[in-house]
Amino acid sequence: MPLKQFGRELLVIDVLAPSDTVRSSGARHENAPHLSEVYPPGAPQLRQASHRDVLRIFSVVAAVVTLLLLGGVVVFLAIEGAPALAGTSENLPAGASSIWALAGPLLFGSLWASALAIAVAAPLGIGVALFSVLVMRGALGRWLGTAIDVLAAVPSVVYGLWGLMVVAPQTVRIYNWLATHLGWIPFFAGQPSTTGRTICTAALVLAIMILPIVSSVSREAIRLVPSSSIEGAQALGATRQEMIRRVVLPEARSGIMAGIMLALGRALGETMAVAMVLSATPFLVSFRLLSSQNPGTVAAYIAQNYPEAHGLEVNALVWLGLLLFAVTFVVSFFARLVVRRSSGGSR
Amino acid sequence: MTIKIENLNAYYGALQAVADVSLTIQECAVTALIGASGCGKSTLLRCINRMHEIIPGALVSGVVRLNETNLYEPQADPVAVRARVGMVFQRPNPFPTMSIAENVLAGFRLRGERLSKTESQETVEHALSAANLWSEVKDRLKSPGTGLSGGQQQRLCIARALASRPDVLLMDEPCSALDPASTGAIEELLGELRLAHTVVIVTHNLSQAMRVADQVAFMATTSAANGGHLVEYGSSTQMFDHPAQSATQDYIAGRFG
Numbered sequence: 001m002p003l004k005q006f007g008r009e010l011l012v013i014d015v016l017a018p019s020d021t022v023r024s025s026g027a028r029h030e031n032a033p034h035l036s037e038v039y040p041p042g043a044p045q046l047r048q049a050s051h052r053d054v055l056r057i058f059s060v061v062a063a064v065v066t067l068l069l070l071g072g073v074v075v076f077l078a079i080e081g082a083p084a085l086a087g088t089s090e091n092l093p094a095g096a097s098s099i100w101a102l103a104g105p106l107l108f109g110s111l112w113a114s115a116l117a118i119a120v121a122a123p124l125g126i127g128v129a130l131f132s133v134l135v136m137r138g139a140l141g142r143w144l145g146t147a148i149d150v151l152a153a154v155p156s157v158v159y160g161l162w163g164l165m166v167v168a169p170q171t172v173r174i175y176n177w178l179a180t181h182l183g184w185i186p187f188f189a190g191q192p193s194t195t196g197r198t199i200c201t202a203a204l205v206l207a208i209m210i211l212p213i214v215s216s217v218s219r220e221a222i223r224l225v226p227s228s229s230i231e232g233a234q235a236l237g238a239t240r241q242e243m244i245r246r247v248v249l250p251e252a253r254s255g256i257m258a259g260i261m262l263a264l265g266r267a268l269g270e271t272m273a274v275a276m277v278l279s280a281t282p283f284l285v286s287f288r289l290l291s292s293q294n295p296g297t298v299a300a301y302i303a304q305n306y307p308e309a310h311g312l313e314v315n316a317l318v319w320l321g322l323l324l325f326a327v328t329f330v331v332s333f334f335a336r337l338v339v340r341r342s343s344g345g346s347r
Numbered sequence: 348m349t350i351k352i353e354n355l356n357a358y359y360g361a362l363q364a365v366a367d368v369s370l371t372i373q374e375c376a377v378t379a380l381i382g383a384s385g386c387g388k389s390t391l392l393r394c395i396n397r398m399h400e401i402i403p404g405a406l407v408s409g410v411v412r413l414n415e416t417n418l419y420e421p422q423a424d425p426v427a428v429r430a431r432v433g434m435v436f437q438r439p440n441p442f443p444t445m446s447i448a449e450n451v452l453a454g455f456r457l458r459g460e461r462l463s464k465t466e467s468q469e470t471v472e473h474a475l476s477a478a479n480l481w482s483e484v485k486d487r488l489k490s491p492g493t494g495l496s497g498g499q500q501q502r503l504c505i506a507r508a509l510a511s512r513p514d515v516l517l518m519d520e521p522c523s524a525l526d527p528a529s530t531g532a533i534e535e536l537l538g539e540l541r542l543a544h545t546v547v548i549v550t551h552n553l554s555q556a557m558r559v560a561d562q563v564a565f566m567a568t569t570s571a572a573n574g575g576h577l578v579e580y581g582s583s584t585q586m587f588d589h590p591a592q593s594a595t596q597d598y599i600a601g602r603f604g
Contacts, residue, residue: 137403138403226440228436228438228440229440229442229443231398231401231436231440232436232440232442232504233442233453233457234398234401234429235396235398235429235433235434235436235508236429236430236453236454236457236458236507236508236511237426237427237428237429237430237431237454237457237458237511238426238457238458239426239458242456242457242458242459243457246453246456246457247442247444247457250442250444250445251442251443251444253444
């Protein structure tokens, strides 16, 4: 190994070594810069240097492999999906006139179901987080937080079964009531579903699934609000409610937003539970929540149609996958933008 | 506003922090609480605006009167008490999401009180002037409060407390996180505040107590389990020149422990 590079390796070690080593070696660099004196050949540092090499090679390989995998997935989706662009009603799934006629309503369905799920899960998750950090600071709060986190460990197929067998039938009565009494609101208009397998049910199940993400990320964000801010607000005569509204939530906002966006990504990609719960109608774009006619979602559509797909239908499903990937990517890109914007000025 | 503390005891769970302190604090004067670490002076300070009890398990017994009102009478609302008594903490804690002007008005916003635009502007200017900060920040009232230097941030916190026109201003080691120049600015400010405000300041810095305080209260504790009691209380000159108690003498001469 050339001496120059050798020296750089040793500097890297200094940075990574425990702080007392860093301090003493810093002094050594000033007073006795000759490396062979400081690190005589065969000294323990040399063995460390080779360890660092292994570590560095390993981490570089890991990074490259990850990027290659990501790139490989995109390339695969693009190549395998591209033929579907030329598809016609002859050979596309469900007799779609073009791939876009198929993809548009499904992307709408994915976004709509996810937005509904966020609308339910975000306030609930933030509320649970506030409760467990600020209101019930003792064992009960911790217990509640843990209980919600456990929801994340339930497999999505279990949520699907629960949604299909419990939520859907139980909500039919509520949907009937909503349609009768609040039918003038466009979302609740029309004949309610008799099975309960509506987009509303799917969104509720999704909401429960993403609740732990929202609540655990929000909890950490709220926990990071400095106690000096909280004390400062209380010393000014703020009630707990005002303190939470004006100090805690603004200061935790970027973290909470990050949690919501993470949850949104999860909801967009969720397949199994939606596929089991939602009774989807092809090519439908509708904002109605309670109807038996519901838009489908991309992920569920792929899962349900892949087993029997052949020919160009397979390419079409792959192309749908690429579109979902792109939408999720755009969402998380905007999420980062939002997080950066809202954290500007603080910290 | 005179503060009358009568037989005050304060606890953290089973641990007693303040033991039977009785003390009358004069109005329009600076009163310094001095004593070794852990002698209960910060706790005593936090009993004057009922901030002690926000810690889970904390308990207070006794009486604290602002003029004649007992802050600890059963129907007293701790939130309302805190609105009447301003507090400045050891580390400057301007709200990071608020601008300089918003920080000054934070008390009103946090209590849900609405001010007209002119009222707000006047309050901001008045409070920042009273905290000797106006000339330094008047051109950037909309920039974040955390962008100021440490000393400026602390004066912003003082302005924030003064904006609500508190009856009493409590300061918990307000200079311990500041450099000497900023400390000087705060001490100078204290000299002006004493003309119209009742100020209680906790400090570890005896020369600071000597410079800024009219009255000095010395607290000590015999053991960690007993809680701090008041050893001696008197005017600054008396306490520093002719302390009556040998414990006070030892502490001031640096012979405690």
